[in-house]
Amino acid sequence: MNWRNFLAPYAQVVEELKVKLKGMRAQFEFESSHSPIEFVTARVKPVSSIKEKMKRKNIQIDDMEELQDIAGVRVVCQFVDDIYDIVDRLKTRNDFDVIEERDYINHKKDSGYRSYHLIISYPVETIHGERKIIAEIQIRTLAMNFWATNEHSLNYKYEGRIPEKVRARLKRAAEAAFKLDEEMAKIKDEIQEAQRVFRTNKSNNDK
Numbered sequence: 562m563n564w565r566n567f568l569a570p571y572a573q574v575v576e577e578l579k580v581k582l583k584g585m586r587a588q589f590e591f592e593s594s595h596s597p598i599e600f601v602t603a604r605v606k607p608v609s610s611i612k613e614k615m616k617r618k619n620i621q622i623d624d625m626e627e628l629q630d631i632a633g634v635r636v637v638c639q640f641v642d643d644i645y646d647i648v649d650r651l652k653t654r655n656d657f658d659v660i661e662e663r664d665y666i667n668h669k670k671d672s673g674y675r676s677y678h679l680i681i682s683y684p685v686e687t688i689h690g691e692r693k694i695i696a697e698i699q700i701r702t703l704a705m706n707f708w709a710t711n712e713h714s715l716n717y718k719y720e721g722r723i724p725e726k727v728r729a730r731l732k733r734a735a736e737a738a739f740k741l742d743e744e745m746a747k748i749k750d751e752i753q754e755a756q757r758v759f760r761t762n763k764s765n766n767d768k
């Protein structure tokens with residue numbers, strides 16, 4: 562298996578999506594007082610993780626393109642409402658097709674995981690012509706991201722078998738993170754007003 566050749570179009574897609582989503586963030590900053598995008602990260606799935614997932618899901622090497630998260634982008638937002646704003650904007654774009662939506666916010670996973678996922682089909686130009694590549698866009702709040710990052714580390718540490726006591730704590734932590742999002746949503750206008758004042762003062766001072 563020539564992994565470098567296989568992953569090249571995925572790496573291209575990840576780079577293009579990163580530029581486009583960061584571009585959206587910059588445009589929000591120029592044009593409005595609030596950017597629904599806090600930050601964007603992206604990665605090509607590590608080969609060891611691709612192999613592990615193929616084994617776990619019993620996927621044969623010829624069907625590897627069935628994995629939807631080889632190219633992955635993550636958009637992290639301040640507020641839950643921002644997630645839906647971004648989802649709506651991404652669904653109306655003309656440069657890719659959304660082929661699947663997973664709302665793990667209203668339908669949280671057993672682990673406690675919350676995020677909104679879009680699976681897209683992205684046309685990428687290769688030296689052999691156009692190819693449609695499947696990519697995953699995860700959209701989540703800062704609080705959801707904090708939880709998911711910690712849970713991911715624990716899963717890695719325990720090789721997917723997190724002890725029941727820790728798992729129960731994680732579920733409680735997931736609810737606490739969601740509660741935090743709910744509480745912040747209630748004072749969203751005040752927070753945004755404060756951030757507007759801060760930005761205006763800063764740009765006046767920079768003149």
Ligand SMILES: Nc1nc2c(ncn2[C@@H]2O[C@H](COP(=O)(O)OP(=O)(O)OP(=O)(O)O)[C@@H](O)[C@H]2O)c(=O)[nH]1
Pocket residue numbers: 630663670672673674678708709710712713
């Ligand atoms: N930290 C964390 N991330 C998750 C969890 N569930 C899903 N994710 C993330 O979301 C991605 C897609 O998950 P799903 O929509 O469940 O699809 P999947 O590829 O069948 O999921 P897995 O079997 O969990 O890999 C995963 O590759 C992870 O990056 C979770 O419980 N904890």
Ligand SMILES: Nc1ncnc2c1ncn2[C@@H]1O[C@H](COP(=O)(O)OP(=O)(O)OP(=O)(O)O)[C@@H](O)[C@H]1O
Pocket residue numbers: 602603604606607610614630632633634635697698699713
């Ligand atoms: N869509 C994504 N965008 C950006 N980063 C991601 C995305 N999906 C996963 N990552 C991050 O990439 C790193 C390696 O992820 P990896 O693919 O091994 O994890 P995973 O997606 O949780 O795995 P799996 O689906 O196999 O259970 C982790 O830090 C993970 O948080």
